[in-house]
Amino acid sequence: MPIGAQPPGRRGTVDEPYSALNLRLVLALFGFVVCTVLSVLLFRAGWTVPGWLLAAWALIAVGDAVVVQLRRRARARTEGGSDHSLFE
Template sequence: MRSQRRSARGTVGHPYSALNLRLALAVFGFVVSTALGVLAWAAGFGWLAILLFALAVTALVDMIVVELRRRARRREGGGRGSLFE
């Protein structure tokens, strides 16, 4: 088993947090689901549009939760804005 280099910030006991990456993926999911939902609605696929809008709402809720966790982490003196804090 190879040991971790000394300059690495994350450790086994305290790994990097992927909150910023999770936020980026939630934003992507929201934008894509909303756009495809609008296209599906315009094409007459109402059931598919409703499903995609439900996914967009889920992604929106995830964005809110992640942002609240990022703000709490900043108040505690945590990460500074890379994809992996």
């Protein structure tokens, strides 16, 4: 394996690396699901302050997912709709 900033044949440079938008979208949706489930469980257990904190984090995860989806659509428009893997 060559030692360098990025494997050969990959898009992006050292100054402008490619973005993992699909992975970021999956992580945001995972964070939303986990925070929502834990928030509901904490509310049912009577712990309201941690429940509200997790509910706020769930809303932040939704906002992050919306921003990532907008960036993915913009990337698809500029690149002609090419498919990307989870890590691109």
